Structure formats: structure tokens, C-alpha cells
Amino acid sequence: MEIRSKEFKQRAVFAIHDASLQQALGKARGGFVGKRAQQAAELPEFEQLREEAKNTKNHILDNLDHYLERYEAAVTAAGGHVHWARDAEEARRIILDICKRVDAKTVTKGKSMVSEEIGLNEALIEHGMEVVETDLGEYIIQLAHEPPSHIIAPAVHKTKDQVSDLFEKAHGGPRKTEVADLVNEARRVLRDKYFKADVGITGGNFLVAETGSSIIVTNEGNGDLTQTLAKVHIVTSGIERVVPTLDDATLFLRLLARSATGQETETYTTISTGPRRAGDLDGPEEYHVVLVDNGRSKMLAGRFKDMLRCIRCGACMNHCPVYGAVGGHAYGWVYPGPMGSVLTPLIKGLDNAYDLPNACTLNGRCASVCPVKIPLPDLLRELRHMQHQQDITPVMQKRALQVWRYVATRPKLYHALEQVGARFLSAIAKNGSIRRLPLAGAWTDVRDLPAPAGRTFLELWQGKRGQK
Amino acid sequence: MTESPTRGPRVGLFATCLMNVFRPNVGFSAVKLLEDAGCSVEVPANQTCCGQPGYNSGDYDAARALARQVIETFENYDYIVGPSGSCMATIRHDYPVLFQDDPMWLPRAQALSEKAWELLSFLADVLHAAPADSHYDGTVTYHDSCSGLRGLGIKGQPRALLGEVDGLKLKEMEDSEVCCGFGGTFCVKYPEISEKMVEDKVRNVLATGADTLVGGDLGCLMNIAGRLRRINAPVKVFHTAEVLAGLADGPGLAGAAKESD
Numbered sequence: 001m002e003i004r005s006k007e008f009k010q011r012a013v014f015a016i017h018d019a020s021l022q023q024a025l026g027k028a029r030g031g032f033v034g035k036r037a038q039q040a041a042e043l044p045e046f047e048q049l050r051e052e053a054k055n056t057k058n059h060i061l062d063n064l065d066h067y068l069e070r071y072e073a074a075v076t077a078a079g080g081h082v083h084w085a086r087d088a089e090e091a092r093r094i095i096l097d098i099c100k101r102v103d104a105k106t107v108t109k110g111k112s113m114v115s116e117e118i119g120l121n122e123a124l125i126e127h128g129m130e131v132v133e134t135d136l137g138e139y140i141i142q143l144a145h146e147p148p149s150h151i152i153a154p155a156v157h158k159t160k161d162q163v164s165d166l167f168e169k170a171h172g173g174p175r176k177t178e179v180a181d182l183v184n185e186a187r188r189v190l191r192d193k194y195f196k197a198d199v200g201i202t203g204g205n206f207l208v209a210e211t212g213s214s215i216i217v218t219n220e221g222n223g224d225l226t227q228t229l230a231k232v233h234i235v236t237s238g239i240e241r242v243v244p245t246l247d248d249a250t251l252f253l254r255l256l257a258r259s260a261t262g263q264e265t266e267t268y269t270t271i272s273t274g275p276r277r278a279g280d281l282d283g284p285e286e287y288h289v290v291l292v293d294n295g296r297s298k299m300l301a302g303r304f305k306d307m308l309r310c311i312r313c314g315a316c317m318n319h320c321p322v323y324g325a326v327g328g329h330a331y332g333w334v335y336p337g338p339m340g341s342v343l344t345p346l347i348k349g350l351d352n353a354y355d356l357p358n359a360c361t362l363n364g365r366c367a368s369v370c371p372v373k374i375p376l377p378d379l380l381r382e383l384r385h386m387q388h389q390q391d392i393t394p395v396m397q398k399r400a401l402q403v404w405r406y407v408a409t410r411p412k413l414y415h416a417l418e419q420v421g422a423r424f425l426s427a428i429a430k431n432g433s434i435r436r437l438p439l440a441g442a443w444t445d446v447r448d449l450p451a452p453a454g455r456t457f458l459e460l461w462q463g464k465r466g467q468k
Numbered sequence: 469m470t471e472s473p474t475r476g477p478r479v480g481l482f483a484t485c486l487m488n489v490f491r492p493n494v495g496f497s498a499v500k501l502l503e504d505a506g507c508s509v510e511v512p513a514n515q516t517c518c519g520q521p522g523y524n525s526g527d528y529d530a531a532r533a534l535a536r537q538v539i540e541t542f543e544n545y546d547y548i549v550g551p552s553g554s555c556m557a558t559i560r561h562d563y564p565v566l567f568q569d570d571p572m573w574l575p576r577a578q579a580l581s582e583k584a585w586e587l588l589s590f591l592a593d594v595l596h597a598a599p600a601d602s603h604y605d606g607t608v609t610y611h612d613s614c615s616g617l618r619g620l621g622i623k624g625q626p627r628a629l630l631g632e633v634d635g636l637k638l639k640e641m642e643d644s645e646v647c648c649g650f651g652g653t654f655c656v657k658y659p660e661i662s663e664k665m666v667e668d669k670v671r672n673v674l675a676t677g678a679d680t681l682v683g684g685d686l687g688c689l690m691n692i693a694g695r696l697r698r699i700n701a702p703v704k705v706f707h708t709a710e711v712l713a714g715l716a717d718g719p720g721l722a723g724a725a726k727e728s729d
């Protein structure tokens with residue numbers, strides 16, 4: 001997927017004025033936030049689990065090479081294959097090679113953000129394969145030819161009406177308007193594809209080093225059909241998703257569903273280990289795992305290591321007021337919201353996504369709900385710092401900061417200017433308000449500027465109590 | 469640093485930039501509350517800004533320059549107290565981070581960090597003070613400013629203190645913990661997004677039917693008050709300290725009697 005993060009501002013404004021998008025966002029926001037809060041409140045050890053999850057992840061990241069090696073050995077022992085992909089291109093090539101070798105015509109896909117990250121669908125289609133997304137949300141946006149706008153609810157930006165339209169167009173009428181009917185229709189269409197599929201591709205929520213298993217969680221069971229009915233199962237996953245043991249996986253599973261959708265647990269949690277064994281009733285003939293680096297090992301070595309704890313739950317975007325205002329597409333690449341604003345510049349380049357770290361009030365709500373306690377606002381600020389150092393920050397802003405620093409480190413000058421400012425603003429005010437202020441249109445276009453009374457506190461204080 | 473036996477702690481008041489220019493009354497309210505609680509308060513003249521605009525814009529050098537100035541100005545007081553969760557969180561949390569690789573300044577930054585308090589949490593958590601028989605006629609709703617709430621754990625303290633004010637009724641709004649869209653330079657860099665956020669905030673304020681909005685950070689209050697004024701909503705806006713000190717009279721940041729224009 002081509003990155004369009006440079007257009008963040010325009011896309012954000014567009015999104016704010018898109019009535020159906022706003023309707024869809026408003027609905028989703030209330031649901032996710034309330035349900036998560038309820039789950040967190042009902043589990044007395046929830047906060048303790050977050051701390052434990054953070055520490056476990058840190059331990060894994062400190063020993064990532066070790067766990068990845070153990071994982072590879074376990075996968076191989078179970079009859080599967082592990083492939084290492086340095087970047088998106090290599091990952092695509094590995095997967096294409098497998099698909100071509102088995103002469104794949106139809107490829108089904110469970111939800112996988114990594115496959116979005118590496119631009120897999122386009123590559124498969126380009127090579128003549130039919131690609132079918134089987135997650136309902138992914139299926140919807142595939143019909144709409146759109147990228148996901150949320151990492152766990154990819155079609156969250158769509159209203160039910162829009163889905164009805166899409167289905168009518170794709171499947172032929174009659175137009176369904178009830179959610180249950182729409183779901184059934186999608187089921188019916190998808191069912192055939194599962195059986196036709198040569199290759200089934202899924203993500204991996206967790207990779208278990210001890211057993212060589214991959215774990216996926218879904219609410220629709222589509223992942224299970226994708227991976228058991230196809231001849232070949234390919235798991236795509238980031239290298240950071242490995243956990244030492246099944247026990248560790250359960251720690252994260254307890255947090256994942258609660259943080260993501262506010263469920264105690266997702267409807268389906270599926271653990272797969274290797275291909276079909278002799279005597280198994282079903283399962284794929286081949287089992288492959290493509291482990292994608294794509295900038296992760298660089299993150300591991302630097303100040304953004306914390307970001308690799310992410311378990312892709314989406315809580316940060318559900319609680320982000322900026323995401324809530326503009327939706328996921330404004331961010332212009334695969335990962336939206338706070339986690340995306342950290343990941344996108346790191347994976348796609350700082351200057352390709354200038355706005356993402358900046359379009360944030362640093363209000364901290366994301367970090368306060370992140371199940372693995374990633375200090376997202378600190379990481380965003382750190383990216384701003386890098387932009388500043390690398391001269392990616394606009395010149396005007398840098399100049400303004402220089403002037404501010406010059407003045408603010410000279411208290412007498414600073415106070416004199418404050419006094420002038422207070423008097424000026426007070427003089428041009430009407431009824432205590434300034435409705436238009438030259439050079440401050442960004443403020444006064446939206447709101448009045450409450451006017452000062454004319455004298456600064458320090459002035460008044462000195463008059464009252466003398467200089468201290 | 470000598471503390472006279474008859475007086476309480478010697479407090480240096482951090483006069484935030486917005487307060488200094490836009491709302492001196494907040495400063496006098498802070499002084500009154502601190503003095504009523506037995507502190508001796510001074511306002512050092514050598515202060516300007518805490519440095520947060522530089523820090524949050526990624527200009528760490530500028531932030532450090534300002535931080536050094538604040539440290540030098542305030543390190544000889546028993547406490548540095550300011551009526552802003554945002555500035556005080558910067559001093560408390562960010563100064564030690566800014567100087568983490570500087571063996572000269574780190575201990576000084578840490579020492580100041582430990583005695584840096586936002587006004588209301590200082591009154592409640594350190595001084596265990598209750599406002600001296602203040603009175604406010606009205607229904608008040610409280611906005612949790614983000615830095616105070618998440619950075620400094622300020623949530624119960626202002627509400628408890630407001631609960632002591634005679635005549636005041638507190639009515640909680642929906643999403644009181646959601647950002648109002650101010651965010652320092654954010655509101656002028658991304659005005660449309662900021663507008664959407666403050667719109668949501670104002671809707672929640674109005675839904676309470678409260679006649680007054682209070683909060684602990686002037687940035688947020690100016691943002692919300694400015695929006696209330698723009699849509700001619702008759703809600704008064706005060707800093708919590710003004711209400712507690714009994715100095716919340718007059719127009720406040722919004723809600724002034726307006727001529728039609």
C-alpha cells in the first residue's frame with residue numbers, strides 16, 4: 001500500500017466533514033471505550049496483568065534472538081517451515097514463491113495487518129491469483145477497494161447502509177438491511193472460497209517458542225476455515241510476536257480481548273502447530289511462517305524498543321480523540337492512531353509522515369489504556385525531536401522556537417513583551433472577547449480569544465507586594 | 469534555606485505564562501489559598517516559562533535552557549507550586565528526563581522535581597487544607613485536564629475541595645477525562661481537528677446544564693471558554709483556584725454579559 005501520510009492534514013479535514021464517516025466513528029467509539037472500561041473494572045488484577053505483560057514483553061525483546069531460534073526449531077520439528085524476510089519486498093517474494101510453486105489460483109486470507117504492511121494482496125493479484133479476504137470487515141473493504149481504517153475493526157468507518165450498498169452491488173440483490181442477513185450473505189459467498197482455496201494466509205497474534213505454534217484470535221471463525229481448508233497455510237507475522245510459552249500466551253490473551261473489543265475473550269482462539277499429521281482429519285499439507293523484520297530489528301536497538309511490545313489490540317486508537325475525530329484513513333498508511341503515528345514514520349521514513357507525530361495533543365489517554373504500557377506520547381515526542389534534529393520540522397516553526405527561546409531566557413524582555421501583549425489584547429477586545437486576531441486565525445477561526453484585563457499578574461503583584 | 473518556626477513552608481509560586489497574561493486573578497487566588505493554608509508565598513521575578521513548548525516541539529535544547537532557568541530560580545524554596553497540571557508535570561516528570569545524561573544538572577533537576585506540585589494536589593495531598601469558608605452559588609462541572617489527570621494523578625483532589633465550597637453543586641459531564649483539543653501548539657497547527665474536539669467537549673459541558681465550568685489548566689479553559697463565547701453559550705468559566713479562593717466573581721473567562729454583535 002502506497003503511503004499517503006503526507007496528505008494527513010487534507011485527509012483529516014475531509015474526514016471531519018464526511019457525515020457518514022462521523023456517524024460510523026461516533027458509534028464505534030462509544031462501544032469500544034465503554035466495554036473495555038467494564039472489562040478492566042471487572043478483573044481485579046487487570047492493572048497487575050498490564051505490568052506483568054510489559055515486563056514479560058521486555059524480557060522477550062531482550063532475548064529475542066534466543067526465542068526466535070527456539071521458535072524456528074520447534075516449528076521445524078513439527079514439520080513446518082520458517083522463512084525470514086528482511087523487508088516487505090522479501091516477504092512478498094517468499095510468499096509469491098510458495099503460491100506459485102503450488103500453482104495457487106485462489107488465496108484466502110484471515111485478518112493480517114502484516115500482510116497489509118507488506119502490500120501482499122496487490123502482489124498476489126498482480127500475479128493472477130484471486131485473493132479473498134475472509135474476515136467480514138476485511139471483506140467489506142476489499143469490496144470497497146479501500147485499505148483498513150482500524151487494526152482490529154478494518155471497516156469501522158463504514159455505516160450499515162454503505163455495507164448494504166456494497167453487498168448489493170457485489171452479490172446482486174435483493175438489498176439486505178439487517179445485520180444478520182448481511183452477515184449470512186457474506187458467509188454464503190465466502191464458504192465456497194474456503195473450499196476452493198489453494199493457499200490460506202493468516203496473521204499470527206502470538207508465536208509460541210516452546211511449541212512452535214501460531215495463535216490467532218477471531219470472532220468469526222474465519223481464520224480457522226482459512227487455515228485448515230486450504231492445501232497450504234502461510235502465517236505472516238512480525239518477529240516481535242514470539243512468546244516463550246503457552247502460559248505466557250495466555251497472559252496476553254487475557255489482556256488482548258479485553259483491551260481490543262471489551263470482550264472477556266474472543267469467540268475463537270486457535271492454536272496451530274505444523275501441517276496435518278498422519279491420521280489428522282483435516283489441516284493443511286504445508287505450514288509456513290514468514291517472519292517479517294521490516295524495520296523491527298532497528299527499533300529493537302534504539303529508543304523505540306518499547307513500541308515492539310505492541311500486541312495490536314487497537315485500544316490506543318479507540319481512546320484517541322484525534323483518531324476519533326478523523327478516522328483511520330487520514331493517517332495514510334496501514335497503521336492508524338497513536339501506534340500508527342509511531343510505527344509509520346519508523347517504517348516508512350520520518351519525512352514521509354511529518355504530521356503523524358505532531359497531530360497529537362499528548363493527552364496520554366492511549367498510554368493509560370495500552371495493555372503493555374507503551375509510553376506512546378513519549379515516543380511521539382521523541383519522533384518530533386528527531387524531526388527537529390534532522391531539519392524535517394518546518395523552517396518557520398524552528399525560527400519561532402528560536403525567537404521564543406531567546407525571549408524566554410531573558411525574563412525582563414519576556415515580561416515587557418507580556419505586558420505589551422496584555423495591553424494590546426485588552427485594547428482590541430470587545431465584551432471580553434477577541435473574535436479576530438491577525439496572525440492568530442488558527443485560533444480565532446474556531447473560537448474567541450478570552451481577552452486579558454490589561455495588566456499582567458507579575459506587574460500587579462509587584463505593585464501590591466513589592467519585588468521579591 | 470531557613471524556615472521560620474512560626475510560618476509554614478516557603479513556597480515559590482510558579483506564575484504560568486497564560487495566567488500572567490490572561491488571568492492574574494488565578495495567581496491571586498493561588499496566593500490566597502496557599503497563605504490561608506499557612507504557607508509563606510513568594511513570586512520570584514526571574515521566572516518566565518517552564519519550557520514545555522520547546523520540549524513538546526522536539527527542541528530539547530531550548531527546553532533545557534528554560535529548565536535551567538526555572539531550577540536556578542526556584543531551587544531554594546521548600547516547594548515550587550503552580551496553578552497548572554501541565555507546567556507542573558513538565559517540571560516534575562520531564563526535567564529529570566531532559567537532564568538524564570547531565571551529571572551536573574540531573575541532581576538539581578531531580579531535587580526540584582521532588583518539590584514541584586500542582587496547586588490543588590499540593591493543597592489536598594501535602595497541606596491537607598480545606599478552603600476557608602468559601603461560597604459559590606451555582607452548578608459547576610469539572611474538566612479533567614490531561615496532564616494533571618494522567619501526569620500527576622489529579623482527579624479526586626479538586627472535586628473534594630470543590631465539595632467543601634458552600635452553595636456549590638458539582639455535576640459531572642460525560643467524558644470529563646477526554647482531551648478538549650487544546651494541546652499547546654496543536655490547536656493552531658491542526659485547527660480543524662482541535663475544533664472538532666472542543667466542539668465535543670462543549671457539547672458535554674452544555675449537556676450537564678451547569679452554569680459554570682472549572683478546571684485546573686488555563687490552556688484548556690481558554691480553549692473551551694473561547695468556544696463557549698463563540699457559540700454564545702452563557703456558561704461561566706473559572707480556574708478551580710478562583711472558585712475555592714472565593715474570587716470567582718466578575719465575568720470569568722467566558723459567560724460575560726454580551727452585547728449583541
Ligand code: SF4
Pocket residue numbers: 309310311312313314315316317339366369370371372373374
Ligand atoms: S500500542 Fe498498545 S494500545 Fe495500541 S495497539 Fe499496541 S498494544 Fe494496543
